[in-house]
Amino acid sequence: MTPVRTEGWPQWPPPAGEEQRERLLRVLESGEWGATAGSETESFAAAFAESVGASYGVCTVNGTVALFLALRALGVRPGDEVIVPAYTFVASATAVVLTGARPVVADVLSETLHLDPAAARRLVGPRTRAVMPVHLAGAPADTEALRSWGIPVVEDAAQAHGARRHGRAAGSLGVAGCFSFQSSKAMTAGEGGIVVTDDRRTYERLWSLHNVGRRRDGGWYEHPELGWNLRMTEFQAAVLHPQLSMLEQQLAHRAARAATLEAALEEVEGLDLIGPPAGTTRHTWHLAMLRYAPAAFGGHPKAALLEAMTAQGIPLDAGYRSLSRERCTGGGPCPVAEAAEDTVVWVRQPMLMADDAAMADIARAALLVQQAFRQRPFSR
Numbered sequence: 001m002t003p004v005r006t007e008g009w010p011q012w013p014p015p016a017g018e019e020q021r022e023r024l025l026r027v028l029e030s031g032e033w034g035a036t037a038g039s040e041t042e043s044f045a046a047a048f049a050e051s052v053g054a055s056y057g058v059c060t061v062n063g064t065v066a067l068f069l070a071l072r073a074l075g076v077r078p079g080d081e082v083i084v085p086a087y088t089f090v091a092s093a094t095a096v097v098l099t100g101a102r103p104v105v106a107d108v109l110s111e112t113l114h115l116d117p118a119a120a121r122r123l124v125g126p127r128t129r130a131v132m133p134v135h136l137a138g139a140p141a142d143t144e145a146l147r148s149w150g151i152p153v154v155e156d157a158a159q160a161h162g163a164r165r166h167g168r169a170a171g172s173l174g175v176a177g178c179f180s181f182q183s184s185k186a187m188t189a190g191e192g193g194i195v196v197t198d199d200r201r202t203y204e205r206l207w208s209l210h211n212v213g214r215r216r217d218g219g220w221y222e223h224p225e226l227g228w229n230l231r232m233t234e235f236q237a238a239v240l241h242p243q244l245s246m247l248e249q250q251l252a253h254r255a256a257r258a259a260t261l262e263a264a265l266e267e268v269e270g271l272d273l274i275g276p277p278a279g280t281t282r283h284t285w286h287l288a289m290l291r292y293a294p295a296a297f298g299g300h301p302k303a304a305l306l307e308a309m310t311a312q313g314i315p316l317d318a319g320y321r322s323l324s325r326e327r328c329t330g331g332g333p334c335p336v337a338e339a340a341e342d343t344v345v346w347v348r349q350p351m352l353m354a355d356d357a358a359m360a361d362i363a364r365a366a367l368l369v370q371q372a373f374r375q376r377p378f379s380r
């Protein structure tokens with residue numbers, strides 16, 4: 001059998017540009033490799049914050065630590081609880097564990113797989129100190145309801161660089177917005193993260209906590225707060241800064257591919273693109289999540305679909321397991337997120353950087369797989 005697609009997929013991150021090379025070399029030759037010596041990190045933090053309409057940014061070693069730092073700056077402590085959605089990367093929960101608090105897992109909405117505000121509301125108790133919506137797949141979660149509770153909203157925007165809800169940027173929808181620059185993300189330096197905020201006091205705390213408890217105008221060995229070295233390097237900032245001006249074009253590219261994919265999948269019964277929450281004004285398409293209906297594919301389970309698609313040159317991704325099944329979390333069963341384990345597959349960001357013909361290949365391969373599956377229905 002010749003696979004539907006033999007030519008592979010774009011690499012991520014894309015090849016480095018001239019400005020990235022120049023900035024990186026400048027840092028290398030300056031000898032100022034750390035953020036306490038050079039100015040790349042501060043200048044990137046300011047530029048990134050501005051790009052999301054926030055006043056301040058603090059760069060960190062990664063996105064998990066950005067979430068930890070934001071929670072800690074807002075006073076989350078051992079014994080507290082933080083509400084997180086069940087369908088997300090495990091770091092949304094483990095960042096809470098780092099503070100000593102307990103992640104309490106709320107179920108997600110079946111149409112979007114985003115945090116279900118009503119389910120989250122039911123889990124609010126006397127120990128709830130924050131709620132963490134996740135801008136899953138690059139579409140901002142509904143944060144309006146959460147904000148009205150008077151509990152700090154910390155956004156996990158790790159997948160949502162450039163996303164907008166009702167015209168407002170992800171990262172500026174809560175008290176603090178946290179992004180990741182890990183290899184798979186829309187902006188990347190291999191690793192890295194940032195917390196953005198509009199609140200001056202929160203910013204001062206973020207800055208101090210990520211810089212071993214120092215104060216801006218204090219001495220090198222003065223540590224009025226308990227803090228850690230969670231700083232990004234100048235190398236990372238140099239690689240990241242030029243990506244701010246590349247982002248718009250990449251987002252437009254992926255949005256066009258997602259539209260093509262959605263249209264192409266209309267020909268395939270039982271494999272549908274999952275749309276963003278109402279109110280999304282820009283989806284970044286970090287992922288295109290697809291809902292798989294085994295009944296339309298001869299009853300074959302999701303694992304069989306993934307295997308057959310990979311054989312056709314289309315490496316779809318199995319996606320998350322529900323966090324309700326992780327031992328470090330509380331909150332009880334989450335039927336919607338748990339069902340998603342068996343029915344949701346992903347097309348990842350690098351695949352959406354390919355061309356329209358590639359999107360047609362995905363649908364064509366799915367049709368072939370469907371035909372084959374229907375000819376020999378699944379039996380245990």
Ligand SMILES: *Cc1c(COP(=O)(O)O)cnc(C)c1O
Nearest residue numbers: 062063064089091092158180182
């Ligand atoms: C990537 C990611 C994180 C963690 O970021 P790292 O930089 O890998 O630590 C957290 N939450 C979500 C939703 C993510 O996708």
